[in-house]
């Protein structure tokens with residue numbers, strides 16, 4: 485399968501961690517992870533985003549070796565059994581290299597290739613890269629996020645990172661942009677980003693939206709617990725697509741696919 489941004493794509497989340505707060509570490513065993521990935525593919529996922537490090541505030545940092553040992557067997561097994569696009573969710577250059585060697589064709593980096601050696605790794609690997617915006621680091625980002633204008637500030641960040649990538653030798657048409665819902669943003673910031681999502685279209689690049697199960701949905705639904713945020717998550721994904729998102733990163737693939745199918749019937753857009 486190849487990436488075709490004319491169609492809306494579903495990216496299914498596969499966390500290979502013992503402590504993920506969105507899915508409770510259910511994929512820590514590689515065999516279970518593969519079964520869950522195959523089920524997301526059956527349900528309509530076009531991309532599987534595989535991550536071995538939790539972004540949870542205060543989560544244990546994971547060593548490069550541990551991260552590699554978690555994700556590589558799953559990438560290899562999926563590569564052998566499916567033609568789905570495999571995305572590696574990491575900020576570490578060595579993990580990017582091993583993952584692409586094992587069959588990944590996309591890098592999803594919540595730190596937008598800012599680690600030492602990450603830009604260089606992405607140039608050599610010549611795969612799609614998703615640049616996500618984040619204010620602050622995992623520990624501090626929710627303490628007091630501040631912006632002059634949240635959308636304009638994120639657009640300035642995108643300009644700077646696109647420039648850094650293209651100067652390093654990454655082809656512009658390999659870049660995907662993501663404003664990073666929940667990463668150093670208040671509820672008001674997240675809502676403004678969702679409402680004005682279309683403004684990120686000005687770069688002429690594909691846009692990714694990750695809202696699934698996040699705190700903003702829990703807060704809007706009166707502190708709803710994580711596994712009862714499905715309808716809120718699907719609704720948010722649909723709004724993001726209507727406002728210009730090309731890829732939605734979700735935990736609940738079947739439900740999101742159904743909603744996108746209804747939207748497609750109205751708009752004539754293709755899905756997948």
Ligand code: YH5
Pocket residue numbers: 505506539573592593594614616662664665666692693694695696697698699710733
């Ligand atoms: C994203 O938006 N997000 S990991 C907290 C939750 C539920 C889910 C409190 N990686 C993104 O999914 N990569 C993550 O409940 C991402 N864009 C991209 N590109 C956070 C997450 C989550 C956090």
